[in-house]
Amino acid sequence: xxxxxxxxxxxxxxxxxxxxxxxxxxxxxxxxxxxxxxxxxxxxxxxxxxxxxxxxxxxxxxxxxxxxxxxxxxxxxxxxxxxxxxxxxxxxxxxxxxxxxxxxxxxxxxxxxxxxxxxxxxxxxxxxxxxxxxxxxxxxxxxxxxxxxxxxxxxxxxxxxxxxxxxxxxxxxxxxxxxxxxxxxxxxxxxxxxxxxxxxxxxxxxxxxxxxxxxxxxxxxxxxxxxxxxxxxxxxxxxxxxxxxxxxxxxxxxxxxxxxxxxxxxxxxxxxxxxxxxxxxxxxxxxxxxxxxxxxxxxxxxxxxxxxxxxxxxxxxxxxxxxxxxxxxxxxxxxxxxxxxxxxx
Numbered sequence: 001x002x003x004x005x006x007x008x009x010x011x012x013x014x015x016x017x018x019x020x021x022x023x024x025x026x027x028x029x030x031x032x033x034x035x036x037x038x039x040x041x042x043x044x045x046x047x048x049x050x051x052x053x054x055x056x057x058x059x060x061x062x063x064x065x066x067x068x069x070x071x072x073x074x075x076x077x078x079x080x081x082x083x084x085x086x087x088x089x090x091x092x093x094x095x096x097x098x099x100x101x102x103x104x105x106x107x108x109x110x111x112x113x114x115x116x117x118x119x120x121x122x123x124x125x126x127x128x129x130x131x132x133x134x135x136x137x138x139x140x141x142x143x144x145x146x147x148x149x150x151x152x153x154x155x156x157x158x159x160x161x162x163x164x165x166x167x168x169x170x171x172x173x174x175x176x177x178x179x180x181x182x183x184x185x186x187x188x189x190x191x192x193x194x195x196x197x198x199x200x201x202x203x204x205x206x207x208x209x210x211x212x213x214x215x216x217x218x219x220x221x222x223x224x225x226x227x228x229x230x231x232x233x234x235x236x237x238x239x240x241x242x243x244x245x246x247x248x249x250x251x252x253x254x255x256x257x258x259x260x261x262x263x264x265x266x267x268x269x270x271x272x273x274x275x276x277x278x279x280x281x282x283x284x285x286x287x288x289x290x291x292x293x294x295x296x297x298x299x300x301x302x303x304x305x306x307x308x309x310x311x312x313x314x315x316x317x318x319x320x321x322x323x324x325x326x327x328x329x330x331x332x333x334x335x336x337x338x339x340x341x342x343x344x345x
Contacts, residue, residue, distance in 0.1 A: 172277075186205075
């Protein structure tokens with residue numbers, strides 16, 4: 001009897017501790033964002049450093065930075081040696097600025113603005129409205145327009161997410177016969193770069209907001225400067241003309257009605273041989289992956305009020321409503337659905 005009671009108490013104690021840890025999850029996200037913003041993974045990349053050396057290099061407080069590094073190391077984000085020095089783990093390597101699959105800026109975005117917006121999650125749950133305007137006084141786009149650092153971080157964060165997708169689709173046969181690619185909502189052109197690198201005959205156009213296009217022009221590597229144009233665009237009104245259109249995570253931010261409208265604008269601009277490649281994260285109704293379910297909740301908090309997570313069938317229905325025909329569809333290793341469309345008839 002006593003053994004049974006002790007076992008139950010130990011189980012409850014373990015669950016109690018785990019729940020406390022989960023309740024403080026936002027603190028870990030913020031700690032990770034601080035390490036990424038300070039560039040600590042870049043700092044310890046070539047040579048391990050102890051917390052005093054890191055703090056001195058950053059002009060930071062050694063006492064608090066030590067606690068930051070101990071927490072992140074306990075979660076496997078950094079590696080700590082027996083003498084108290086820190087080096088990168090497999091995870092913190094991905095927070096290096098120059099890593100080809102870097103997530104540095106997405107980590108900053110997630111741990112700062114997105115976490116702040118989740119502070120108004122109760123509002124979204126009770127009303128169904130986006131939390132972002134309540135947290136920041138306007139939409140995420142208003143916030144970026146009024147805050148230069150927020151816009152810069154967002155651009156680079158979307159680049160973090162776009163870079164591996166560009167590598168996945170760069171060898172698609174559709175690019176061989178094209179001359180111009182239009183990336184709708186293309187940010188600073190990150191998705192276009194691996195495609196242009198694989199197809200030297202192609203030119204790219206990133207169609208986005210005025211401020212994004214200005215930052216994209218400044219950020220484009222010199223070897224691509226004469227092959228990418230940045231065109232300020234309101235994709236609710238018009239898009240530039242091209243042979244292939246890319247729309248990655250564009251529909252993700254809008255209601256079904258607005259998605260149909262956006263696709264209709266693209267369709268109106270397409271010529272008879274043009275193709276549209278829609279790339280969207282797929283979240284099916286029976287999905288129980290915590291990563292995908294977090295993304296679905298994020299849409300309710302960050303995106304336009306009424307935006308929902310979508311599976312393949314829901315995406316296809318939106319495409320068909322817009323007057324486009326689906327000629328191919330597949331799922332990428334990233335979890336994105338790829339739908340290739342043409343004009344009807």
